[in-house]
Amino acid sequence: MSLGSAGVITILFSLNMASVLILLSLSPSDSYSISVKDGFFNQTDSNQSNGTNGTVDNSYNNLLSLKILTNSLENRLQGAASMLEFAANLSEMRSMPNATMLNTTLETLHGIPPNSDLHKRMIAQNVISYYPEIAGISFIMPNGDTYFMEPYSLQSNQTKNNLAFRDYFQGAIASKNTYLGDIITSTSSGLKRAIIAVPIFADSTDKSGVLTGVLVGSINLSLLNNELQSLNLSQGQRIVYVDSNDTKIADSDKRFSANNDESFSNLRSFQNAIEGKFGSTVEQVNQEKMFVSYYPMDAIQNRWIILWMDAAY
Numbered sequence: 489m490s491l492g493s494a495g496v497i498t499i500l501f502s503l504n505m506a507s508v509l510i511l512l513s514l515s516p517s518d519s520y521s522i523s524v525k526d527g528f529f530n531q532t533d534s535n536q537s538n539g540t541n542g543t544v545d546n547s548y549n550n551l552l553s554l555k556i557l558t559n560s561l562e563n564r565l566q567g568a569a570s571m572l573e574f575a576a577n578l579s580e581m582r583s584m585p586n587a588t589m590l591n592t593t594l595e596t597l598h599g600i601p602p603n604s605d606l607h608k609r610m611i612a613q614n615v616i617s618y619y620p621e622i623a624g625i626s627f628i629m630p631n632g633d634t635y636f637m638e639p640y641s642l643q644s645n646q647t648k649n650n651l652a653f654r655d656y657f658q659g660a661i662a663s664k665n666t667y668l669g670d671i672i673t674s675t676s677s678g679l680k681r682a683i684i685a686v687p688i689f690a691d692s693t694d695k696s697g698v699l700t701g702v703l704v705g706s707i708n709l710s711l712l713n714n715e716l717q718s719l720n721l722s723q724g725q726r727i728v729y730v731d732s733n734d735t736k737i738a739d740s741d742k743r744f745s746a747n748n749d750e751s752f753s754n755l756r757s758f759q760n761a762i763e764g765k766f767g768s769t770v771e772q773v774n775q776e777k778m779f780v781s782y783y784p785m786d787a788i789q790n791r792w793i794i795l796w797m798d799a800a801y
Contacts, residue, residue, distance in 0.1 A: 547768035550781035550796045557794055558785045565787040568621050568705060569666050569684050575615050576686040576703040580607035584700055585627065585635050598646040599636045612638040623681065623708035628657060630699050642676040660685035660702050664695045668788040671735040674706060682707040682737065712738035713745055724799035732762060732791045752795065757782035761793040773797055
């Protein structure tokens with residue numbers, strides 16, 4: 489499996505007034521140059537310095553792999569955010585939503601009808617088609633009411649019509665910038681998702697102007713699970729992604745991947761990574777002594793943690 493993917497994504501949106509060509513170039517996440525002189529390996533956990541040469545070698549190799557995973561994941565989340573930001577700045581998306589229509593259909597359709605405001609829906613459909621990490625897109629009104637969801641099946645299955653209570657909505661409104669929310673269970677799909685929210689302004693150059701809505705993209709975490717589980721790890725090794733609230737995002741071990749109640753906040757490695765540190769240590773994980781390498785991942789304004797646990801160190 490390749491830990492990163494390079495390339496150029498070209499998207500053609502066919503709209504009534506014009507065709508918008510988006511050329512998004514993503515830096516290859518597997519092209520990072522890592523060397524000792526960069527200081528990458530100069531930060532070590534105090535426990536590591538007391539280990540054997542084999543333990544130090546394990547730490548070196550694990551941290552190198554974690555850095556590659558971190559860069560790849562950061563690039564993918566930033567790529568999704570950039571795609572949503574571009575879509576939010578298109579004139580068709582910035583045009584005023586039809587609040588009058590929404591008021592008549594919100595309770596019955598959980599948004600506007602499927603054949604309404606097609607320019608906005610078409611943009612959302614194309615982003616989903618060309619960026620598989622984004623499982624769904626929602627347009628949320630400034631008061632939190634759902635204007636539409638794509639695919640429409642998400643809208644028809646929605647169980648809450650107003651999403652003003654979500655942290656991603658509040659964060660995007662307060663910061664007036666792209667916001668990566670906490671891991672949630674979607675009210676439309678019932679699946680665990682990471683959410684990226686982008687505020688939409690009538691004038692794309694004036695963030696103090698009229699807010700017309702918030703464009704929201706839900707990240708398909710099952711892709712991250714599948715990728716971790718496809719890694720050729722040795723027996724007793726496990727890699728997990730965890731958010732800053734101790735919610736597991738993805739797990740390389742299928743036996744534990746469905747366990748959403750598993751906690752890592754009591755681990756020294758987790759606490760160190762939350763503080764922005766990286767390194768390795770030996771500690772108890774699920775009542776088993778393990779060698780744990782840890783690395784923080786900063787994406788947008790949020791922080792995720794990557795842990796590599798090895799019982800056979």
